[in-house]
């Protein structure tokens with residue numbers, strides 16, 4: 001069922017609750033990267049231009065102690081938001097109470113108010129993260145409509161997303177809408193051929209994703225550390241490469257079920273140590289007993305490039321090697337480049353490390369969509385229902 005978008009709402013004169021994802025990296029009280037605040041601007045500006053009153057909120061970090069509160073106040077975020085919007089943002093350092101309610105009542109059309117970190121409510125019995133029904137109802141009572149623009153927490157049912165949406169008309173903001181259109185679109189109704197590329201450290205983290213995409217995609221290319229558990233299942237020697245012994249049988253049954261749909265590396269960059277300075281070489285087939293696979297090799301890059309030719313939809317999650325070390329980053333870099341240059345395809349990067357790699361390489365504008373949520377995008381790719389999205393009002 002299609003979900004309401006912020007464009008479907010009547011916003012003029014309305015108090016619009018906006019759940020943003022302002023979980024920005026902070027160091028000593030300073031924001032070190034404001035990408036997430038910038039990313040929230042289109043939704044907020046749209047509401048303001050339509051004559052709405054914005055009440056914006058977010059979580060920031062995890063709150064387990066009083067000291068966590070001091071480190072994770074949203075005040076610096078409200079200041080940066082104000083700079084970026086070029087207008088005042090009233091900050092209320094509370095998550096409930098009279099000061100907040102009065103400030104909301106005083107808001108005029110086109111004005112912005114931000115209240116404090118929603119997870120401050122976790123200190124007293126996990127009210128936010130446990131989706132306390134009274135809290136969701138209370139926050140909902142502060143506004144007329146609710147816009148959820150935080151994809152990063154969409155896989156969790158919290159008071160600030162599901163709780164509010166259960167009590168008031170709600171809609172997806174532009175960021176969440178884009179995730180629904182691209183990731184939801186690829187999983188539910190992809191233009192074919194649909195090729196999925198999976199990498200990263202562990203098979204165990206991505207079993208659900210591999211299983212779902214093996215059903216949905218026309219090809220599934222596997223690289224990264226997880227490939228070696230599949231090699232083991234094929235009876236190959238993998239030396240000291242990453243191995244999940246207890247997942248070898250599962251990898252074997254996936255291989256059997258998938259047939260030639262599942263494509264594994266044909267060569268690997270190996271070294272003796274998990275160290276950027278450890279001398280490396282490319283080997284095909286078996287990996288020598290004292291070596292570990294740390295990246296896909298050049299023949300695999302060519303093979304993956306061939307498999308991607310003509311693809312109309314591509315989803316990528318997980319690096320092809322230990323891309324944090326420059327000598328083992330080539331597979332991930334080349335794959336980014338191949339996808340960036342792929343013509344006529346919708347290219348989607350799941351959040352997390354592959355998104356970081358694409359951004360570091362400066363290819364972000366060459367992809368159709370780079371997801372803003374690591375965990376949420378994985379669960380979406382697994383075909384799971386995301387409570388943060390399913391709780392949004394149907395169109």
Ligand code: AMP
Pocket residue numbers: 199200201202205223224225226242293294295317318319320321322323324352353
């Ligand atoms: P994930 O969070 O599951 O996507 O895994 C990302 C991590 O997998 C990165 O930190 C990579 O360094 C790591 N990784 C990728 N390939 C390998 C490999 N061949 N051996 C060990 N770690 C790897």
